[in-house]
Amino acid sequence: MAHTPRHGHDREIETLQEFDEVAARGSLVGYRLQAVDLAERTGALLALPVTGAVFLGCRMAPEAAAKARAEGALVFPPLPDLPFDPYRGLLYSPDELFAGLAEQGYAGTPDALAYAWFQRTKADGDIFGSMLRAVHDDAVSDALDEHLAGARVVGVMGGHAMARGTDAYTGxxxxxxxxxxxxxxxxxxxxxxxxxxxxxxxxxAPYDDAMLEEALLLLGKEPSFVPSVGAWARAAFDVRSRWPGGGDSVGIPTWFYGHEPPNTFASHIAKYFANATREDGLLARCNAGVVFLPGAAGTVQEVFDNATPNYYESRGEPTPMVLVDRHHWTEHLPAWPLLRSLAAGRSMESRIALVDDVAEVPEALRRLAGR
Known part of the structure; x- marks a missing residue:
C-alpha cells in the first residue's frame, strides 16, 4: 500500500528538490505541492500515484494534469496574470520583491505591482479577488511558521518615520x-x-562593528523613501552588495500600507494583504519578547495588541515587553501608565519594563524572562 504522509509539514512539497526526494520514494499520495514548476517532471508525474494529492499553482504538462485529476488529485492551475503567486510555499526575499528595480524603477517591481493590483481590487466586491488574497496570506503564514520553527523570536516595533542618519536610527x-x-x-x-x-x-551581526558604522554613513545619504523609493532602496542594495551574506532576520510588512516599501535588510519577508492578520501574526510569533521603540499610532496599537493576550494569559507566561524612551511613553504618548495599570496584580506585571535607552534593552529582556 502506498504510504500516506501524516498531517503536517512533512507532506508539503515547496521546491523542486523536495519533489525529487519524495518522488524517489515512489509516491505522491496525499502530498500538497505549492507553486513548484513541474513542467520538466512529466515523466515522474505520469509514473507516480497521486491519489489525494493537491497541486497548488504548479506548472504541469497537460497530460500530467489530466492524469492527476483522473486519479482524484486536486489541481489548482497557476494564475499567470497576477503580479503575485497566491499559492507560494516560501517567504519572499528582498531580491524577489524588488526585481527589476534597476531597469524599470520601483513602479515596475513585483512589490509595487502587487500593491497596484490590491488598490484596484480591494473594494470591487469580487469574491475571486478576496479569495486570492486570503489564500496568499494563509500560504505566507504557513511559510512563516515553517521558517521560525524552534527559533527564539524578539520583535522590534517602532515608527516608519525614523530617518536614516539620525541617532535614533543608529540606536x-x-x-x-x-x-x-x-x-x-x-x-x-x-x-x-x-x-x-x-x-x-x-x-x-556577522561583521565587525566597523561595518555597521560605515553602512549607516552610506545609508544616511538617502535618509527617507520619500520622495524616491527607488533611490532609497538602491542605497540599501548597495550596502548589501558591498557586504553580502549578512545575518538573518524577518520582516512582516503589508500591502495595506503599500505606500511604505518593505526594507531590504530582512532576509526573509512575510508580506500580507490583510493588515490585521499581519499585526496579530507578528506579535504572536515574538516568543522571546517585544521591544517598542518610539512611534505613533501604529506602534501604540501594537503595544496594546500585545498587552491583551498577556493580560489574559492563564499559564503565567506572558511575553516580555520593553518600552524604550521614558519621555515618549510617559509624556508624549503616555501608554506606559495605562500599561502598568493593566498589569497591576497580574502575571504580566513582572514582564513589562520601561527603559531610557536601547542599550538597556538586552539586560531588561533577560531580567523579564528570568534568564
Whole structure:
C-alpha cells in the first residue's frame, strides 16, 4: 500500500528538490505541492500515484494534469496574470520583491505591482479577488511558521518615520545587531524607519562593528523613501552588495500600507494583504519578547495588541515587553501608565519594563524572562 504522509509539514512539497526526494520514494499520495514548476517532471508525474494529492499553482504538462485529476488529485492551475503567486510555499526575499528595480524603477517591481493590483481590487466586491488574497496570506503564514520553527523570536516595533542618519536610527540598528548576536531572531514590521534599522542591525551581526558604522554613513545619504523609493532602496542594495551574506532576520510588512516599501535588510519577508492578520501574526510569533521603540499610532496599537493576550494569559507566561524612551511613553504618548495599570496584580506585571535607552534593552529582556 502506498504510504500516506501524516498531517503536517512533512507532506508539503515547496521546491523542486523536495519533489525529487519524495518522488524517489515512489509516491505522491496525499502530498500538497505549492507553486513548484513541474513542467520538466512529466515523466515522474505520469509514473507516480497521486491519489489525494493537491497541486497548488504548479506548472504541469497537460497530460500530467489530466492524469492527476483522473486519479482524484486536486489541481489548482497557476494564475499567470497576477503580479503575485497566491499559492507560494516560501517567504519572499528582498531580491524577489524588488526585481527589476534597476531597469524599470520601483513602479515596475513585483512589490509595487502587487500593491497596484490590491488598490484596484480591494473594494470591487469580487469574491475571486478576496479569495486570492486570503489564500496568499494563509500560504505566507504557513511559510512563516515553517521558517521560525524552534527559533527564539524578539520583535522590534517602532515608527516608519525614523530617518536614516539620525541617532535614533543608529540606536535601533545597534539594538538589532545586539539581539541577533545574542542568538535571537529579530522580527519587525518589515518597513522603513525603526523597522529597517533593526533588520539592518541583524544583517550586520556577522561583521565587525566597523561595518555597521560605515553602512549607516552610506545609508544616511538617502535618509527617507520619500520622495524616491527607488533611490532609497538602491542605497540599501548597495550596502548589501558591498557586504553580502549578512545575518538573518524577518520582516512582516503589508500591502495595506503599500505606500511604505518593505526594507531590504530582512532576509526573509512575510508580506500580507490583510493588515490585521499581519499585526496579530507578528506579535504572536515574538516568543522571546517585544521591544517598542518610539512611534505613533501604529506602534501604540501594537503595544496594546500585545498587552491583551498577556493580560489574559492563564499559564503565567506572558511575553516580555520593553518600552524604550521614558519621555515618549510617559509624556508624549503616555501608554506606559495605562500599561502598568493593566498589569497591576497580574502575571504580566513582572514582564513589562520601561527603559531610557536601547542599550538597556538586552539586560531588561533577560531580567523579564528570568534568564
Amino acid at each position: 535601533a540598528a545597534r539594538l538589532g545587531r545586539g539581539l541577533a548576536r545574542a542568538g535571537l531572531t529579530v522580527a519587525t514590521g518589515g518597513g522603513p524607519g525603526a523597522m529597517e534599522a533593526a533588520n539592518l542591525g541583524a544583517y550586520a
